[in-house]
Amino acid sequence: MNADELALLCSALSVKEMECPVRTLDPNLVNIGARRLSLSLVGKVLTTRLVNRQAFCDVMNTVWHVSEGVEIEWAEGNIFVLNFKNLEDRARILDSGPWNFDRAVIVFEELTGVGDILNMGFNRTVFWVQIHNLPLLCMTKEIGIFFGKMIGEVRDIDLETAREGNSRYIRVIVAFALTNRLCAA
Structure with a gap:
């Protein structure tokens, strides 16, 4: 397909407005999301073996001694989302590394609000x-x-x-x- 054919196809595209009220996103909703992300980390256990999810959650909750708790959600493979209750616990865990589980290093990434957790680099x-x-x-x-x-x-x-x-x-x-x-x- 050459450039002229592509331009012709693009000119045929049209977006029609739907007749419904226009709504503005409440900025507080965005702030709530930003607050949640600021309390979260994504961690990946760097091993070729699949880790036991429950054992990972139990061990990390015991070892980290977080004051207000942390919810650990499995994302995929050896990737977990860590939702802390306060910034101090999150910062302490991030700064006290490196952490390991079952003789494998855990690499953390901070959430930015864009992109997909499963496509994070986990390379530092x-x-x-x-x-x-x-x-x-x-x-x-x-x-x-x-x-x-x-x-x-x-x-x-x-x-x-x-x-x-x-x-x-x-x-x-x-x-x-x-x-x-x-x-x-």
Whole structure:
């Protein structure tokens, strides 16, 4: 089909108005939806095996210790929708990762309000990385950022751990693409 034939077909299309009252969507309905999304996460257990849905829900509810509870809904395969009751619990779970279930990493995505849950990428995660054997003069936030950026996006640095006991390392939380290979030390 050439461009002229396509243009002819498009010109033949018409949309006729239906005779019914025009209604405006109540902005409060949109706000309710936005609030619900702000309390939700989508998680995927990265394993080729299908996880036991009930076991996943039971274990995560026990391990997470959320103050007001979380409803976990199965979406498909190893994908779950997590509906928290407050933002603090949601933020704590997201920031306290990485989480795992049955020796498999759980990757979280935040809902945006557009798109389909089943088409989410689930291709980024976060890990705490320990940087060992640094000289004392290198036990700084800046050095932690420098080494952390070699892996991915630096989210946080923990210098306190290095000050406890005889530890000589820096902990850095790094977000990175799962498609990237990590180099062995």
